[in-house]
Amino acid sequence: MPYKVKCFECGREVTDGLLDSCPTCGGLLNVEMDLSPLKGKTLKDIRKAPMGVWRYAPFLPVDQKKAVSLLEGGTPLYRCLGLGEKLGIKDLRVKYEGANPTGSFKDRGMTVGVSRAVELGCKVVGCASTGNTSASLAAYAAKAGLGCVVLLPSGKVALGKLAQAMFYGAKVVSIDGNFDEALDIVRRLAKEGHLYLLNSINPFRPEGQKTVAFEILDQLDMQVPDRIVLPVGNAANIWAVYKALTELRELGWIDRMPRLVGVQASGSNPIFRAFEEGKRDFQPVDHPETVATAIRIGNPASGRKALKAIYDTDGVAVEVTDEEIIAGQKLLGRTEGIGVEPASAASIAGVMKLRQSGEISADERIVCICTGNLLKDPDTVIKNSGEILRSKADIDAVIKIIAR
Numbered sequence: 001m002p003y004k005v006k007c008f009e010c011g012r013e014v015t016d017g018l019l020d021s022c023p024t025c026g027g028l029l030n031v032e033m034d035l036s037p038l039k040g041k042t043l044k045d046i047r048k049a050p051m052g053v054w055r056y057a058p059f060l061p062v063d064q065k066k067a068v069s070l071l072e073g074g075t076p077l078y079r080c081l082g083l084g085e086k087l088g089i090k091d092l093r094v095k096y097e098g099a100n101p102t103g104s105f106k107d108r109g110m111t112v113g114v115s116r117a118v119e120l121g122c123k124v125v126g127c128a129s130t131g132n133t134s135a136s137l138a139a140y141a142a143k144a145g146l147g148c149v150v151l152l153p154s155g156k157v158a159l160g161k162l163a164q165a166m167f168y169g170a171k172v173v174s175i176d177g178n179f180d181e182a183l184d185i186v187r188r189l190a191k192e193g194h195l196y197l198l199n200s201i202n203p204f205r206p207e208g209q210k211t212v213a214f215e216i217l218d219q220l221d222m223q224v225p226d227r228i229v230l231p232v233g234n235a236a237n238i239w240a241v242y243k244a245l246t247e248l249r250e251l252g253w254i255d256r257m258p259r260l261v262g263v264q265a266s267g268s269n270p271i272f273r274a275f276e277e278g279k280r281d282f283q284p285v286d287h288p289e290t291v292a293t294a295i296r297i298g299n300p301a302s303g304r305k306a307l308k309a310i311y312d313t314d315g316v317a318v319e320v321t322d323e324e325i326i327a328g329q330k331l332l333g334r335t336e337g338i339g340v341e342p343a344s345a346a347s348i349a350g351v352m353k354l355r356q357s358g359e360i361s362a363d364e365r366i367v368c369i370c371t372g373n374l375l376k377d378p379d380t381v382i383k384n385s386g387e388i389l390r391s392k393a394d395i396d397a398v399i400k401i402i403a404r
């Protein structure tokens with residue numbers, strides 16, 4: 001599909017595919033799709049293609065024929081009656097992104113981003129990551145036969161994610177610093193030509209991530225939910241969801257926008273703070289801390305885009321504590337059988353909080369995007385799931401113990 005890459009801040013068109021920001025003002029880049037080839041078409045026309053990211057190829061800025069794909073997307077949208085009852089919401093759904101090939105929504109952006117790297121002829125790709133981006137990039141780089149370098153904040157990456165990045169053969173560099181510092185370094189590496197940057201400031205990544213919103217609407221037969229709720233870390237995903245919705249509205253496939261709810265951890269909450277003060281810009285948080293390591297980001301690269309997405313949809317930002325996140329994670333698992341990592345559970349905790357405060361009412365249709373798989377972070381799960389019952393190898397001993 002035809003498109004242009006333009007600066008999000010000053011509107012300048014940027015044609016050099018290796019730049020990650022505007023050469024005039026330093027602003028973030030943004031892909032503007034020309035949707036005219038889709039005019040007059042409907043959802044029915046694209047539904048002939050199988051479920052998954054590439055069903056929405058007409059909305060994506062790379063050629064599907066050359067796509068590097070692991071068959072990402074096509075994840076379940078669960079109707080959660082039990083959880084809805086507990087939270088006091090009649091129609092609550094969970095979009096389970098843990099079902100993607102490497103276990104998080106990052107695969108949606110990475111299939112497009114790595115396809116773009118191949119199109120540009122790049123040989124080495126790289127990123128800074130709180131974990132999932134590196135796991136995903138390592139897998140797609142392996143599939144494409146590219147070199148891969150990932151920079152991780154030392155000691156702060158969940159075990160499952162670290163295992164994946166190592167397993168797929170990436171060069172894993174543990175940085176003695178936090179995510180924000182690792183991102184600074186990898187941006188400089190990209191600028192000096194050592195690698196092609198595949199963090200979400202790469203505007204091709206959010207293009208792939210748009211498909212989570214296309215799929216939600218597709219699975220709901222284009223009936224617009226009242227809200228879509230998702231965790232906000234580096235803040236590209238909420239922008240991607242917003243962008244997808246504006247494209248659907250531009251085509252007339254939906255007639256109104258859902259309100260977007262961005263959920264942050266209270267130890268890592270620059271977007272929430274800016275929202276509380278009604279600002280379109282944010283102050284970075286210096287030492288972000290939260291059990292939800294995927295959103296442990298103090299200086300979100302796409303923060304200004306996230307705030308626009310929230311304000312333009314009459315949405316809200318909310319913060320939740322680590323305790324609320326863990327409670328939401330457990331409740332989702334134990335009422336619905338859905339296992340998600342802590343960052344993903346922030347969306348459940350956010351809904352809980354907004355329902356209690358009355359911001360969300362009982363008759364709304366709510367979709368929570370649960371971004372990553374439970375097994376990404378087994379340490380946190382084991383720490384918060386109670387005791388193992390120990391027994392002698394003897395049936396009477398076991399009977400006694402399970403009867404307690």
Ligand SMILES: *Cc1c(COP(=O)(O)O)cnc(C)c1O
Pocket residue numbers: 104105106132133200231232233234235236237238294295341343344371372373
């Ligand atoms: C990356 C990630 C997020 C945050 O997404 P952003 O686009 O950085 O806001 C949330 N949850 C999980 C599981 C992630 O991997």
Ligand SMILES: [Zn+2]
Pocket residue numbers: 007008009010011012022023024025026027
């Ligand atoms: Zn600019």
